[in-house]
Amino acid sequence: MADNGGNIYEFDGFRLDVRERILSCGGKRLQIRDKAFDLLCALVDRSGSLVTKDELLSAIWPDTIVEENTLDKNVSLLRRLFSERLPDKHVIETVRGHGYRFALAVTTKPNAVASLEQAQQSSNPALANASEVDSSASPYEIGLHKLPPELILNGYPADESPTEPFKPLAGTRSKDSRGGRGLHVGLISLGSIALLILLYVVSHDSRPPHGGEPEARKIAVLPLANRTRDPNIEYLTDGITEGIIDDLAQLPGIKVLSRDSVFRFKNSEADMSGIASQLGADFVMSGEIDKVGDQFVISVRLVDSQDGAQIWGHQYVNNDDSLLRVQKQITLDVEESLHVKLGLRERGLLARGSTHNPAAYRLYLLGHYHNLKMTEPELLSGIQYFRKATEVDPGFAQAYVGLANCYLPLGIAGWHMPSRDALKESKSAATKALELDPKLATAHSALAWTLYLLDHDWNAAEKEFRQALTLSPFDSDIHRGLSHMLSLAGHHEEAIAEGERSLELDPLSLVSNTIFAQTLFFGGRTDDAIAQLNKTFEIESDFWIARNLLGRIYVSEGRYPEALHEFETARDHSGGGSIVPIAEIGYTYAKMGDRANALKLIEALHKQEGKRFVSFYSYAIIYNGLGDRKAAMVNLARSIHDCEADSLFLKAIGRWKPYMEDPKFDALIRPLNFEPTN
Incomplete structure (x- = not known):
């Protein structure tokens, strides 16, 4: 078949420019997917004639395995496009069991530029052969004769360039032409x-859109x-x-x-x-x-x-x-x-931060597997595996990052050891990772968390987060970490911008959605925060951290019965792993005037000490609700001394605003260094 790749086709008010890959109607350019465009070119090029499915698959997906329903979907796309503009005409006919036929009369016009290039290639054979590439097999391509047939996947394709201009059909391909390469x-x-x-x-x-990147x-x-x-x-x-x-x-x-x-x-x-x-x-x-x-x-x-x-x-x-x-x-x-x-x-x-030791890598994978479960016993198991990995390969930087990422949640939750001690371990591991590989993004991010949670050095933390993003700009966890830090520091516009970037990369993450809602709330956009939480509940209706945040929002609006319901829901779905909702319930009881139940919860928390971690901040919340400022500030002082992560919410959460004018409170929170970041 002749190469008509430069032709322009016209039919019923439509214009199809193959070379420029433009389909227009009445002078207006239409949006059409790449493969649907190629399919249309194939059908229009042989308008009035049957084009078999095998021919279409060979022309549009050469050397690539696709199912016939992929072809059918693209035909459906074209039919919808034409039915909107030619509702009374059947543009693409199905020849059942065989293929398709383009039913409209088509006028063909040669493209002047394409004709000139074709003439140049005819006069210079070297140009015609310029696209030929040596396809000799790599020395690492070997047979699969040792594998049972059921494990050999048929027809894995070689790489394809989907944006390559449409190539007109060259006839029916052989039956084995879809088998792919070795x-x-x-x-x-x-x-x-x-x-x-x-x-x-x-x-x-x-190709950059509109000349940009x-x-x-x-x-x-x-x-x-x-x-x-x-x-x-x-x-x-x-x-x-x-x-x-x-x-x-x-x-x-x-x-x-x-x-x-x-x-x-x-x-x-x-x-x-x-x-x-x-x-x-x-x-x-x-x-x-x-x-x-x-x-x-x-x-x-x-x-x-x-x-x-x-x-x-x-x-x-x-x-x-x-x-x-x-x-x-x-x-x-x-x-x-x-x-x-x-x-x-x-x-x-x-190869950043990796190892060449198989045993160390296996230990690293085991550590990572346990770390992701994010419970106290699993984190402790993760620490054991990561430590063994560093013993097998002391230069394995990623294993030290793994250690840092296990100790960090232990420090935030107060599990197993005092928060300050866990955060020190996390910082030490992150620092060691950076000594081994200064350009390891995850190590910079892990260090950043400890710099503001442990050292309260907001400027240094921001610097490390920014350095991490320079090295890995599309890492949603790093964007989320920076957003959270900026939000607590009071830089709300920047925090929201970073949160949006994180959510773009992590659209179904419950944590990312909830943290972004919290960032909106701390930034004064309460209605937007509630709307964001409702989106989170569409992913998982009873995600307890999101329910707890919604309760805090309702408290800020004085909607205490609704807040109590949300906190109770959060408590019931937290798996018993957090006392945060319990403290919030105590605060809400106090604000509703139910002092008896608020005091009972303080007593209940005291009884839990020794069995599970109970933060000083939890007591401070309830005493705040009861109006006992002295008891609240005593517990806040202990919370800040122990580097409890919750103490960093003091500037962001409105319940502490009445305390801000108290000189004693100002002195109390001074170690947190709530100065603006640079």
């Missing part, structure tokens, strides 16, 4: 998986599914997923949705397009881990959420003892096979 089989490399996705995203429609693309890395049926390797599936997320988050030009959002879809059977829509993701990566003998088979794939096409996929075989040994070589192999050269910055970031 599968890369080697040891799993988190860096190489991240790099492969990076390479595709950077090449996928990288290219917009960062958003990727959701779904948790790898555990197909081994062995619950003891959940730490491995979750750890590898986290590793991919962390690798991608450090690469420029990519926004990676955080763990909180994507792990809501763990073991989910939801449709990929639905997941992408909920997350606002341009691409979704999914995969699974299986095991054959002592070998893990890790299969991963990347789907373009725009049209549902699988654009990349690989299968890796490894044993866990050799998990990292060839990681660099796989990354180099990927770079060589795709003919892409990375800059020094990108290559360094892929």
